[in-house]
Amino acid sequence: MSKSNTDIQIPEAIPELERGPVWLRQRRQSSRQSYNSTPIPQRGLHLWRYTDPQRFVVDRGDASDTVYDENYDRIRQVELKHLESGHLSALVTDLGGREIEFYGIEKLGERGVAVMPVSEAVEKHHDLVERYLYELVSSSVGKFEAMNGALWNDGIFIYVPDGVTVDRPIHLIRELGRTDSVQFPRLLVVVGKNAELTLVDEYGGGAFGTQAGTSYSNGAVEIFGLEGSRTRYVTLQRQSAATTSYLTHRAGIERGASMLTLALAFGGAVTKQNFGVVLNGPGAESKIYGLLFGAGHQHFDNHTLHHHSSGQTRSDIDFKVVLRDRAISAYTGLIRIDPHAKSCEAYQENRNLLLNKGCRAETIPELEILNEDVTCTHGATLGPIDPLMVHYLQSRGIEHREAVRMIVAGFVSDTLRQVPADLRDRISEVVNQRLEHL
Amino acid sequence: MSHRTTLFELKDIHVEVEDKEVVKGVSLKVKAGEVHAIMGPNGSGKSSLSNALMGHPGYEITSGEAYLQGHSILEMPPDERSRAGLFLAFQYPLAVPGVTVANFLRAALKAHRGPEADMSDFRRLLKREMAALSIDPSFATRYLNDGFSGGEKKRVEILQMSVLNPKMALLDETDSGLDIDALKTVSGGINRFHNADNGILLVTHYQRLLNYVQPDFVHVMLGGRLVKSGGPELALKLEENGYDWVEQETGLTAEV
Ligand SMILES: Nc1ncnc2c1ncn2[C@@H]1O[C@H](COP(=O)(O)OP(=O)(O)O)[C@@H](O)[C@H]1O
Numbered sequence: 001m002s003k004s005n006t007d008i009q010i011p012e013a014i015p016e017l018e019r020g021p022v023w024l025r026q027r028r029q030s031s032r033q034s035y036n037s038t039p040i041p042q043r044g045l046h047l048w049r050y051t052d053p054q055r056f057v058v059d060r061g062d063a064s065d066t067v068y069d070e071n072y073d074r075i076r077q078v079e080l081k082h083l084e085s086g087h088l089s090a091l092v093t094d095l096g097g098r099e100i101e102f103y104g105i106e107k108l109g110e111r112g113v114a115v116m117p118v119s120e121a122v123e124k125h126h127d128l129v130e131r132y133l134y135e136l137v138s139s140s141v142g143k144f145e146a147m148n149g150a151l152w153n154d155g156i157f158i159y160v161p162d163g164v165t166v167d168r169p170i171h172l173i174r175e176l177g178r179t180d181s182v183q184f185p186r187l188l189v190v191v192g193k194n195a196e197l198t199l200v201d202e203y204g205g206g207a208f209g210t211q212a213g214t215s216y217s218n219g220a221v222e223i224f225g226l227e228g229s230r231t232r233y234v235t236l237q238r239q240s241a242a243t244t245s246y247l248t249h250r251a252g253i254e255r256g257a258s259m260l261t262l263a264l265a266f267g268g269a270v271t272k273q274n275f276g277v278v279l280n281g282p283g284a285e286s287k288i289y290g291l292l293f294g295a296g297h298q299h300f301d302n303h304t305l306h307h308h309s310s311g312q313t314r315s316d317i318d319f320k321v322v323l324r325d326r327a328i329s330a331y332t333g334l335i336r337i338d339p340h341a342k343s344c345e346a347y348q349e350n351r352n353l354l355l356n357k358g359c360r361a362e363t364i365p366e367l368e369i370l371n372e373d374v375t376c377t378h379g380a381t382l383g384p385i386d387p388l389m390v391h392y393l394q395s396r397g398i399e400h401r402e403a404v405r406m407i408v409a410g411f412v413s414d415t416l417r418q419v420p421a422d423l424r425d426r427i428s429e430v431v432n433q434r435l436e437h438l
Numbered sequence: 439m440s441h442r443t444t445l446f447e448l449k450d451i452h453v454e455v456e457d458k459e460v461v462k463g464v465s466l467k468v469k470a471g472e473v474h475a476i477m478g479p480n481g482s483g484k485s486s487l488s489n490a491l492m493g494h495p496g497y498e499i500t501s502g503e504a505y506l507q508g509h510s511i512l513e514m515p516p517d518e519r520s521r522a523g524l525f526l527a528f529q530y531p532l533a534v535p536g537v538t539v540a541n542f543l544r545a546a547l548k549a550h551r552g553p554e555a556d557m558s559d560f561r562r563l564l565k566r567e568m569a570a571l572s573i574d575p576s577f578a579t580r581y582l583n584d585g586f587s588g589g590e591k592k593r594v595e596i597l598q599m600s601v602l603n604p605k606m607a608l609l610d611e612t613d614s615g616l617d618i619d620a621l622k623t624v625s626g627g628i629n630r631f632h633n634a635d636n637g638i639l640l641v642t643h644y645q646r647l648l649n650y651v652q653p654d655f656v657h658v659m660l661g662g663r664l665v666k667s668g669g670p671e672l673a674l675k676l677e678e679n680g681y682d683w684v685e686q687e688t689g690l691t692a693e694v
């Protein structure tokens with residue numbers, strides 16, 4: 001393992017850069033050049049105040065591992081059962097972009113819904129892929145987006161044709177190997193006009209303990225919601241407590257489209273995630289729910305962006321954080337309203353529950369509102385559980401531990417209500433585990 | 439259990455809040471089947487006494503003893519006091535967002551009955567008690583006290599009492615914020631709960647509630663002490679003449 005303390009150059013001739021048709025190889029090469037020529041972001045500058053950028057510099061030569069843990073098998077079996085019983089439309093397992101397997105996609109295919117590796121989509125859906133890949137997440141966002149743009153292996157492509165409804169979730173599991181593992185997952189989703197999709201995007205695996213070597217994930221997600229489409233995107237971070245994780249998500253939605261993003265995070269040693277939705281047409285609506293629950297020495301750094309590039313658009317963020325032990329969370333929420341975007345509504349709330357002394361949360365609202373005709377509110381709360389609330393429950397016979405569990409469960413209940421049925425038990429299980437031995 | 443048994447006993451209870459003594463030696467005996475009322479003007483220490491007895495973290499009992507059915511309760515955490523049969527209807531019940539009335543009461547009842555207990559009767563029980571208190575069934579799935587009016591909160595406190603069926607109920611200003619119809623409903627609930635084996639301590643500023651729930655004994659609280667005790671006629675006298683004459687008679691002031 002060699003996690004260098006200085007910048008690393010991506011060499012020109014490596015297999016990843018040779019994948020795909022000419023246009024794609026060119027984009028990979030330009031991502032490589034951009035990565036190599038962009039300095040590591042300076043610690044302390046915007047969006048890097050709370051997390052050391054050096055953590056995300058990694059030598060892709062480290063990537064070697066293909067060992068997956070029993071937990072992966074267990075979860076895969078659970079989701080396969082959900083597929084069998086009809087709770088899921090399709091299941092995809094993605095092992096570092098090297099092995100991607102698809103289950104249940106034939107039925108979707110009959111209705112024109114494509115769920116396939118990007119390497120296949122560049123042929124079968126050439127126009128869509130060329131038009132949308134790198135459109136929202138590329139080197140113009142930052143150095144680590146350029147890194148993914150150069151080094152992603154194979155990705156997942158999903159396309160729902162105009163007017164088609166996929167009524168049960170498509171579920172993706174991206175699993176990181178157990179030792180010395182590096183992955184650059186990539187996802188491109190196009191939801192056609194008046195089409196409907198629910199997508200669960202789950203990130204798991206990674207090293208355990210301190211002897212396990214590199215455990216690193218840098219993902220890119222691009223979602224396009226065309227006119228009148230309805231998309232629900234759920235992401236779950238459950239990587240091991242020794243994993244360094246980076247994810248940039250961007251969605252663009254057009255006139256009358258709606259997007260619900262649910263970001264759930266429980267895993268990782270250091271996790272930096274950036275969720276953004278650009279509202280491009282009147283009537284577009286975005287709601288982002290966030291929920292992270294940190295324990296031990298976990299470190300989370302989250303950004304959200306709601307960019308109103310069109311007037312008459314509406315956005316709403318409800319980002320909840322629960323921390324215990326010595327866990328840390330920083331949340332930066334940016335609302336941007338362009339000069340010509342009239343009559344927008346934008347709401348943002350970040351609530352942080354600190355279960356003991358020693359954990360720490362920061363909340364940074366950012367507003368770039370360039371049009372006066374706007375309704376905008378934002379708020380943040382940060383603090384321990386109200387001891388009087390605990391007392392109230394205790395005064396009815398409920399033990400202290402159970403009272404705390406109920407109050408935390410209450411704190412997150414509105415968010416968990418958004419979780420698709422197939423995930424609900426697993427999420428409640430994780431939340432309950434996190435509340436043990438408080 | 440005979441109605442002569444002492445159910446609840448306080449011996450020289452002293453309470454401090456924020457390093458200030460606000461209850462200065464209260465002694466009281468409630469026998470099974472009895473209804474007592476503590477009346478006193480604002481600031482005389484009624485809520486401090488009630489809260490301290492329930493184990494509120496902000497109120498410290500600095501000396502004194504309290505017994506429920508012969509068991510000393512002051513060493514117990516609040517949940518154990520509740521399971522031992524003590525209940526307090528709070529003057530200002532808190533909202534608990536995200537926890538529904540039904541889930542809250544189910545957890546509370548389960549804590550009382552034990553983890554192995556059969557809870558299959560719970561829904562029926564809840565439905566019945568809600569109907570008896572004219573609480574709309576939709577409240578079962580609402581978050582506890584979240585956005586409830588003052589009167590709705592008071593009803594839901596009495597609902598909790600009905601479901602948990604404690605031995606000794608302390609009701610702190612349960613009549614405040616109720617219109618006359620609600621007052622009748624709530625006092626109906628209290629009277630239905632009351633039997634020869636349990637005890638009630640009504641804590642109130644006004645004697646209004648006492649028209650509907652007949653006390654056997656009335657105690658006047660002034661300056662953190664019970665300064666006068668009598669029968670129901672004492673409440674009427676207070677209603678007519680206020681608290682001034684008690685202050686003059688005892689030479690004490692109302693405020694702690
Ligand atoms: N939580 C509290 N913090 C500070 N002072 C309090 C608190 N609760 C009660 N007190 C004080 O204790 C005294 C008695 O108040 P309280 O017990 O509420 O009286 P009552 O219920 O009879 O109106 C008052 O002086 C009041 O200001």
Ligand SMILES: [Mg+2]
Pocket residue numbers: 484485486529610611
């Ligand atoms: Mg009071």
